[in-house]
Amino acid sequence: MSIIKLLLLTFSIAILATSCSVNSHVMFKEGEAEIITDNIPLSPDDAYKLAPDDKFTFTLFVENGKRIIDVGSGIGSEANGSQRLGGTTTFQYLVRKDGQAELPMLGLVDMAGLTVIQAQEKLAKLFSVNYIDPFIQIQVTNRRVIVFPGSGGDAKVIALQNDNTTLMEAIALAGGITERGKASVIKVMRQSEEGRKVYQIDLSTLEGLKYADMIVQSNDYIYIEPTKQLTREFLQEVSPIVSLISSAILVISVFTMFN
Known part of the structure; x- marks a missing residue:
């Protein structure tokens, strides 16, 4: 086999190997997993429940929160001994x-599985x-969703400050859909008892507007599928190989010419 043919064979093998890595960053490719496109729930069936981690x-006021009303209406801050536990300092407590959760004065208290109202x-x-x-007033401080807006480098973890944060709000907080993102392929992956x-959801047309108000839940993954750029990524992968082989052919040609 001549040197040129050997180089061409090597080049062909390199091309095949490179093609496997093109768009390898694309996540959550559809396999056998069930994709739900109809009857998508716009709001959660149940209130959020505390879970491990x-x-x-929490803030405690005595006399059914009398001091909250007194302070708001300008009455003295020491209204008949109403107090808030812990003064103005806020502490975080972990559900193990x-x-x-280990709480002051109470010790260990079972909290997992309770809604905020039930916990209060x-x-x-x-x-x-x-x-x-x-x-009692309780606030869960680490509720969040992860948004991939269309390119991996722009992924963001969004804290849920509002219990009624919508899908559109979450995408907006992440900076919106990137230029590569497909508004027609937005996947919301949600944990359930059967798995995720x-x-x-398709937000590329006005027909999908009803799903823009879908209430997101803590630990949701919002993945906007990126547009595949086969040609550009293929050329980026192949260019170094082409350059190397071209240089080798040039060297061999010059060597052959003088021999």
Whole structure:
């Protein structure tokens, strides 16, 4: 086999190997997983429940929160002894792997599986042993969604400050859909008891506007599929190989010429 043929064979093998890496960064390619495109829930069926690794803060006011009303209406800050537990300092508490959280005065309390309202009612009952008519406010501080807006380098973790954050708001907080992103292929991957469900939404037309108000939930993955750029990425991968082989052919040609 001549040198030129050997080089061409090597080049062909390199091209085949390179083609396997083109668009290799594209995530969540469709396989056998079920993609749900109809009857997509616009709002959660159940309220969010605390889970292991969640972090939360809570504030306790006595006398059913009387001081909140008194301060808001300009009455003295020491209205009949109404106090807030912990002063103005805010502490975060962790729901441990066993579902318990260690709280001041109470010790370990089972918190996993409770909605925010249920947790507030539970703590109010427990603190009522030491406080008069306790009023509890709880806020989960690490609720978040992960948004991939169309190119991997722009992925963002969005904190959910609002319980009613919509899909459109989450995308906007991530900076919107990138130039490579497909508005027609937006996948919302949501954890359920059966595993993650994948909802595919098309926001490229006005018909998909109804899904723009879909309420996102903590730990959702929002993945906007990027447009595949086969030609550009293929040329980027092949250019170094072509350059190397061209140089080798040139050297061999010159060597052959003088021999």
